[in-house]
Amino acid sequence: MVLVCIAVTVEPQGVFIHPFKKNGKTEIELIKIEPSLDFDVHNESMFRSPESAKFEFPLTKADIQWLNSLFVLPAKNERRVRKEYRTLSEEERETFHRAINALKHDKSVSLNKYDLLANIHSRPSSNSAAHGGPAFLGWHRVFLLMMENALRQVEPSITIPYWDCTMDAHMTSPAQSAIWSQHFFGNGLGVVDDGPFANWTTPFGFGLLKRSVSGQRRLITKQDVARLMEHAYLGNISYPYAKADYNLEQLHNNVHVWVGGLMKNIEIGAFDPVFYLLHSFIDKIWEDFRRKQILSGIDPTRDYPKFYGRSSHAPLAPMGLAKLTAIDGISDIWREGILYVRQPDCRNVLHQCNSDFLKCDNDKSECVSKTRDEYQTETEASSAMSDGAIKRGLLKQKTGFFVNKSNSPMSISVFTQLRVDNSSVTQRKKSRKDRLHFDVYKKFGQKDWTMGLSRMKSLYRAFQFMKNITLSKLPVKKNLNLPNG
């Protein structure tokens, strides 16, 4: 009885023996995991708390069959392009949200498909191998692929977008970011009652999905990422060795706690879809780190630290995912066919971030998230502006534009969606497009740019480059047929 009490109340810290070479001699140092290297999210006592046993419920035959179906690698020549969440088109975003919800409503397995997979992250048999050591990155890479495969069973075109939270970290108040709106994750404070995951319930009695963004800790900054990239080996950026400001796992812990609610706790973090987009970003940072290793002659597929700390991170310790062991996580097989699009920046002539939800911080040429209010106000203004232009006959239709340097002199083509006034109803037909064509004598540099649709603000900005041409003088040519796209 007494023994049980001691086991539960023991402080989550440990002492590790680290052998190292000095002047050709082997010496030993003791490394203690201090509470300052804190496991807040990843509190070791959780791994053996009696409460966590409920996550280890027996799987049915159907559960095992389905989970096994998720262990597939991208096919040869398959390209899975993972993009920043805010640079997805509206259609891509909706498809992604629809597929997650389809898993959540699919009860052909225990709980439902979304929660059964999230529960793998909750199980004590796997989460001690997943956290608090150098196996962290590999474990989550495999887990991310399982979720992506699950989503692709619903909609084969899906890849998991990443949430580049550095673009929020550099805002004055990140809690106001448009990412916490109906277009993306839904609201960031309290019960999630807005957006694609509104009113989701969580199993094991954790109630409705909830968050408390910005309450504690902080997001990852660009400086954090730059600092981390200065290091050479996986062991330098992992527990138990890495210091807080370049420990990728700990930097990610901070984001978990910053989001708050379910995300704050290790066992239930994956029940909030924010989890997967955060992990997609962490995985991207690791992949960038690995690319850099290759350039400096280090083979990332052989880079598993000799000093790994806890026994659950020993190279041959089971991952708790199929028959994989910790060291399997650093294999290249998990990254083949997977490509991360580089993070948005605005070091281009038009200072564009390739998203209506981002803006260029002109001082730094960096993209930062717009606030919900900024996005709302601008959308209303741009809609009024383009409607006005249409009424004045300047533009028959509205949408975006792109710059094409293949024509000489350079031309800007304005692609427009046909707006058909059908009594009081305005319909949009994407199939028929007209082209407004005019020449631009201003040099735009060497690149082509493709802009999103309905971005009149960008359009007006481009016009500023065209000296001597004003909107009212545009030589509008109507009824030119355009090839699709």
Ligand SMILES: [Cu+2]
């Ligand atoms: Cu985790």
